[in-house]
Amino acid sequence: xxxxxxxxxxxxxxxxxxxxxxxxxLGTVELPHDISERLRVARVQALSQRKVSHLGSARTIVGxxxxxxxxxxxxxxxxxxxxxGAIVPLIALVVGMLLINSMQDDNRARELAEVDVSLLTxxxxxxxxxxxxxxxxxxxxx
Numbered sequence: 123x124x125x126x127x128x129x130x131x132x133x134x135x136x137x138x139x140x141x142x143x144x145x146x147x148l149g150t151v152e153l154p155h156d157i158s159e160r161l162r163v164a165r166v167q168a169l170s171q172r173k174v175s176h177l178g179s180a181r182t183i184v185g186x187x188x189x190x191x192x193x194x195x196x197x198x199x200x201x202x203x204x205x206x207g208a209i210v211p212l213i214a215l216v217v218g219m220l221l222i223n224s225m226q227d228d229n230r231a232r233e234l235a236e237v238d239v240s241l242l243t244x245x246x247x248x249x250x251x252x253x254x255x256x257x258x259x260x261x262x263x264x
Contacts, residue, residue, distance in 0.1 A: 150158050200208075237260060241251075250256050 150161060153161070240260070
């Protein structure tokens with residue numbers, strides 16, 4: 123898995139470097155000769171100091187009879203237990219969300235039942251039920 127990820131990042135870094143180099147090359151056309159010469163020397167120095175370790179991994183891939191393009195589709199070492207281990211947290215999350223939803227529904231039903239019980243057992247004049255402020259009073263009491 124790590125080799126496939128390292129190969130991917132190396133390829134992405136190379137692509138990004140080529141894109142950046144092309145943008146820089148477009149801007150050097152209009153520069154004076156002395157500045158462009160200093161930039162050329164700086165490029166040569168940077169290329170001489172770059173890491174060459176990723177070339178060894180490419181040789182290893184080609185030596186084993188593969189190519190970098192063929193290894194991208196590899197399953198990256200994920201076995202059965204790794205895949206199950208990746209799915210279990212998702213299942214736990216869904217079950218937890220369903221339990222929380224069920225508990226909230228039960229709490230809301232219990233609150234409404236308490237309001238109904240308090241209204242039905244209390245002695246109130248019928249005019250109190252028609253008063254719009256009475257509902258606000260009940261909500262403030264709970």
